[in-house]
Amino acid sequence: MSEDEEIRSAKRQKVLDSEAERVAEAAEESLRKHPHGDRDQPLVHHDAGEFSGLKRHETTSEQAEKLENGPINPFTGNQLGQKYFDILKVRRDLPVHAQRAEFLKIFHSSQIMVFVGETGSGKTTQIPQFVLYDEMPHLTGMQVACTQPRRVAAMSVAARVADEMDVSLGEEVGYSIRFENKTSNKTILKYMTDGMLLREAMEDHDLTRYSCIILDEAHERTLATDILMGLLKQVCLRRPDLKIIIMSATLDAEKFQKYFHNAPLLAVPGRTFPVEIYYTPEFQRDYLDAAIRTVLQIHATEDQGDILLFLTGEEEIEDACRKISLEGDELIRDQNCGPLKVYPLYGSLPPHQQQRIFEPAPINPSTKPYARPGRKVIVSTNIAETSLTIDGIVYVVDPGFSKQKVYNPRVRVESLLVSPISKASAQQRAGRAGRTRPGKCFRLYTEEAFHKELIQQSYPEILRSNLASTVLELKKLGIDDLVHFDFMDPPAPETMMRALEELNYLQCLSDEGELTALGRLASHFPLDPMLAVMLIGSPAFGCSEEILTIVAMLSVANVFVRPASARKRADEAKLSFAHPEGDHLTLINVYESFMTASDKGGVHQWCRDNFLSYRSLTSAKNVRSQLRRIMERYDLELVSKYGEIGEGVYWDNIKKALVGGFFMQVGKKKSGTGKTYLTVKDNQEVLIHPSTVVSKEGEWMIYNEFVLTSKNYIRTVTTIKPDWLVEYAPKYYNLDHFSKGDVKLSLERIIERVEASKKFDSKKK
DNA sequence: GAGCACTGC
DSSP: OOHHHHHHHHHHHHHHHHHHHHHHHHHHHHHHHSTTTTOOOOOOOOOOGGGTTOOTTOOOHHHHHHHHTOSBOTTTOOBOOHHHHHHHHHHHTSGGGGGHHHHHHHHHHOSEEEEEEOTTSOHHHHHHHHHHHHHOHHHHTOEEEEEESSHHHHHHHHHHHHHHTTOOBTTTEEEEETTEEEOOTTOOEEEEEHHHHHHHHHHOTTOTTEEEEEETTGGGOOHHHHHHHHHHHHHHHHOTTOEEEEEEOGGGHHHHHHHTTSOOEEEEOOOOOOEEEEEOSSOOSOHHHHHHHHHHHHHHHSOSOEEEEEOSSHHHHHHHHHHHHHHHHHHHHHHOOOOEEEEEEOTTSOHHHHHGGGSOOOOOOOOSTTOOOOEEEEEEOTHHHHTOOOTTEEEEEEOSEEEEEEEETTTTEEEEEEEEOOHHHHHHHHHTTSSSSOEEEEESSOHHHHHHTSOSSOOOGGGSSOOHHHHHHHHHTTOOOSTTOOOSSOOOHHHHHHHHHHHHHTTSBOTTSOBOHHHHHHHTSSSOHHHHHHHHHGGGGTOHHHHHHHHHHHHSSOOBOOOGGGHHHHHHHHHTTOBTTBHHHHHHHHHHHHHHHHHHSOHHHHHHHTTBOHHHHHHHHHHHHHHHHHHHHTTOOOOOOTTTSOHHHHHHHHHHHHHHHHTTSEEEEOTTTSSOEEETTTOOEEEEOTTOOOOSOOSEEEEEEEEESSSEEEEEEEEOOHHHHHHHOTTTTOGGGSOSSHHHHHHHHHHHHHHHHHHHHHHHO
16 A cells, blocks of 8 residues: 555545444434334224123133134134134143133233243243233234244244134234244234344333233243343333233243242143153263264164254264264164164254155064064254254153353353253253153263253353343443343353443444444344444445445355365365455355356256355345345445446455454464464464465454364454554554554554654645 | 354344
């Protein structure tokens, strides 16, 4: 860069600071004009109809059941169909139904209640309907919400309940998840993800459109559930008319009760089959080997029924599948065992391969008496613990480990660690054996270890995460005093401090800890604050279209596929998209090529040929258009200078915009050594991850993530000029806060150089 | 020269 250009960009930064503020304020103005954005129309009001004579919050189960018995659908006024009555019979058999009167009694007498129901109790489908018959939301213009931690659950439960109530999905009963809002102005019962309700709360702090909020699966303690619980506890004080039901598994009911001022509890038994638990007599050093032996033993000796084995990750699972298949073949030959089919199951597996786990178990073709049964074995990650249920599992093999996210605030790194599971997890895993008939669970640890070494519950997510987004969300929720916010499990003070510090450097929070205009704007994006700030700043560099693409690509699962059988070809394919100076820049090339291929057709094959994940790229496309809509809503300029300016300047502008978000994630090459980099401020020694396509390594690199595996790696990197750091993030690059060393020394020199050229510039004038 | 447990906005 010439000195002249350096000076110009320094000036541009001055413009930029006020520009970002101006942009944020303009967005606020637009928000003031349209406070509800794209919210629904007001709800339709009916006359009391079938409900006439019933008093809200005083109804009885007899009254509700009479209405349920028909013949008129009390919520729509339509005649009820035969299918409705068929389902009604089944519903009346569910364990929750026996306690409907008891439920109503507690619901009437208390603002908050805790409801505990085991699998098969029918709580997720029935409790919200019990509430509807008492709340009569169609008469009050309010809604009942029921949250779920996962999208599929919200969608499928809503569909089931719409059937049960004989209404069309999306009318009286609907669901709301990211990318899809299937509700209308008729909707009185809304299933939604907990994250979605949190988003709504950020716009409407008192959640005024709901008369009752049900938090389902609260025991999973997702980040969103935890924040919602803290928030609802406050909202209850401001809105005495709002009712809250916390639904959870048994184990931690008491903790929820205590948290909500000793809220009353209703417990309903589940409907599952007994599962016999077996422990190993002694500690197993090699759990993988023990697991494989156990599976084969079950196959050789136990009665018919499929096997589910829990392992920790893709590689381990694929490895175990190979070994079980091989040894299973031997059993079939030597010991007359039945045929054995082995299926891997993990999140990154393409959907059609995930579907294969539902194929029926193989049948033993032998007609001899006492022929051993054929069987399928599913080797799975935790995905089969909560997200996916497989019927027909009779045997569960549980080695007692899973990969869990841990956050280290000192080095600000999230990493995955293989760790012992909790008692609650072990119980959940065992339960998977008893869904269709009595089953057995083989725990590959001792009974003593179970009692003495496993913790009761896994640590909630809020204790294992970087809280930058969370703190921004809480601020946007109107919670000013974070230190005294009533978390069910308060995060470590150091984690909190790190998050506040990071948001302050990003200028999302003022030095007083107050939300800035930029922070408010950033909170509207479903992104890490770093990425949100980068995106908001990008129009000033004339490349918001490009930054949108990068941010979307960084928000989805890895788009590069690298099968063990074709590593070399996959790496070559990746290189064909490479930008020599940046992995971030390469992502633009990949996305653009994907979009071109989409226009031409045959894009699935194109993805396979290029070792790219169709699923991830499609999801990046969705994320990108969602983010683009938010940009439009807040009048953030959508701009690209592609083809208008020289290629060097074009890519440099994008890099500068990247620096606007990633200035805290920078590595500087360690002098003399060659490959090692030092992270700025923390002075950690790191290597560039071997997956990089960067061939023109620079002295200074920004990185997307820090990964701790066999070594310390920085992954997804792009070269930058250090001058941009001091220009665009002067606050962070105030060297008073840097410890002595290589990095500080170089930065001092750069600042001197920039200062000198500024003086030179003012003399020229 | 090497890994992506699982979710969610």
